[in-house]
Amino acid sequence: MKFTGHVYASIIMKGAVGEVSLKDVIVDTGASYTILGKDVVERIGAWPIPHKLDLEREDGRLVKASVYAVIMSLGDRSAATLVSCFEGAKNVIGVRTLEDLGLKVDPVSGKLEAGRPKNVAYFYGGGLWNED
Numbered sequence: 001m002k003f004t005g006h007v008y009a010s011i012i013m014k015g016a017v018g019e020v021s022l023k024d025v026i027v028d029t030g031a032s033y034t035i036l037g038k039d040v041v042e043r044i045g046a047w048p049i050p051h052k053l054d055l056e057r058e059d060g061r062l063v064k065a066s067v068y069a070v071i072m073s074l075g076d077r078s079a080a081t082l083v084s085c086f087e088g089a090k091n092v093i094g095v096r097t098l099e100d101l102g103l104k105v106d107p108v109s110g111k112l113e114a115g116r117p118k119n120v121a122y123f124y125g126g127g128l129w130n131e132d
Contacts, residue, residue, distance in 0.1 A: 007110050009047065009093060014071040014082075015044030017035035022091055029105055031064075033084040034072070041085045046070045055084060063087075077101045077118050 007027040014037065025083050033055070036046070046068035054062045061121055064086035072081050074093075079100040098104060104115040116122065 004087055005110055007105055007112065009074055009112060011093065012073040013040060013044050013046075014073070014114075015041075015046040015068075017045030018043060020044050020117065025091045026092050027098070027105060029091045029095055031092050031096075032095040032096055033067075034094045035065075035082045035089045036070075036079060037089050037091055038085055038087070040091065041066075041068055041083075044070065046083065046085075048097040051083065053084065053096050054087065065089075074101055074112070076104065077103065079119075 004108070008024040009027055010021065010023045011025055013022065020043055022040070035055075040046075042056075042062050047070070049067040049069060051067050052064050053067060055065045056062055060082045063086045065069075065086040068085060070081060070083055072079060077099075079102075081097045081100040083097070098112075102114060102116040102118060102120065106113045
């Protein structure tokens with residue numbers, strides 16, 4: 001039986017000037033980026049990235065979004081990740097952040113689970129470096 005409900009997680013977002021705990025943030029596996037409200041971005045002092053992107057909303061409209069770097073913690077995992085912000089945004093955890101944390105949604109239970117060991121990222125450069 002496939003899980004068909006919503007997945008929520010409590011997270012801690014950190015920036016240059018502080019951190020904020022957010023409870024019961026929806027996990028959206030259809031969202032590329034994690035979305036944060038402007039109040040959160042400003043309160044933590046998220047690091048701005050000099051780039052705007054077009055985000056397609058669920059109704060097909062495009063919005064211009066600012067991009068920021070943050071440190072996000074979820075349970076015993078923590079990672080640097082990119083988030084986006086636009087006027088009227090609600091907090092959502094997207095798949096880029098799940099990947100940065102090494103997490104995935106189990107489609108049967110609807111719970112977050114490890115997709116790889118904690119604090120380990122993979123890089124298979126195909127011989128792009130010198131072993132000497």
